[in-house]
Amino acid sequence: MMLFGPLVVWLLITIFGPYDVTQGVSSKLLYVHVPTVWIAYLAYTLTFLYSALYLFSKKSKYDSIALANAKSGVVFTIVTLLSGSYWGKQTWGTWWVWGDARLNLTAILLLVYLGYIASRQFNKDLGKTARNSSFIGIFGVIQIPILHFSVIWWRSVHQQASILSQETVASGDAPMSSDILITLLLSVLLVTLVHTFLTKRFRISNDILWDNYLNPKSRAKI
């Protein structure tokens, strides 16, 4: 219930929200594309933090949180890629630009975290697996700054940042009409809530796995 509330409100403000007059209705994908990729960054950063915490403390709950965030991050990265691709078809005239650094790096980001989740299956011993996966969780985070600055370092098709740019931060004025900006910030808030409840849900199954691993006797009794 807590998960679907913000999800429905987010969909509603996307459907009824304002859009850019030049780009047309497809520019409403701004409310999907931007918040999901930001929250994916947040999720992967949390995966990094909790992976490091797990390596130092070996407490199973940290690994459980790291994995839950990675799963949620993967969901949001897929949504970002799909919405961005559809917007690209409507605006640029193509689904995908192979020479664009940001597009390719986002695809690699998705693959790395799919690899993080897949690496969980490499070994039956959850303790070993969690330790090895933590390294991927730690390395993976380096992609985020590279991805963020990719539009500045490599001149290509993807536009510059509207909100998280030097100009906007320095002038305090985003290159957006205020109604679009407010809708965007609201959708960021809603996606944050979706992420919070989604990770809670993922944590339950992770905790069960850990419980079975740490307390094999209690499982035998049941």
Add this chain to the structure above:
Amino acid sequence: MKKNFIIVLLGIGLIIYASSIIASRNTIYYYTTSETLNIELENEERIKLGGFVVEGTIAKDGGFTNFIITDGNKDIEIIFDGFVPELFQENMGVILDGVFDNDTFLADDMLVKHDNEYVSSDGETYNVENYSE
């Protein structure tokens, strides 16, 4: 534990090093119109050329679309034969794929590069100069 920590540091160092090497090569996807003055092109070499469509220069000529693009410094005449994206219009940034024929650029592929401005129908406009150049 100590060994793992060294591996992590080495891995982080490696990725930072690799990305700074790539970044310093200044990889570009397209040339601006001014940059074409300084590059040596082999005969019939395909390049990607980016610029803004100059107002009042778009003309249809049979199946071709003729227009002029600029980066504010150098204008280049374009003869385009291909699929025109819906958003193609005056003052819009475009990236074209094609070859030079003397001073004219013959292109058959176009991407419309939209900037980071979002203006809703309430008519508010912003004067923010943050095009990629």
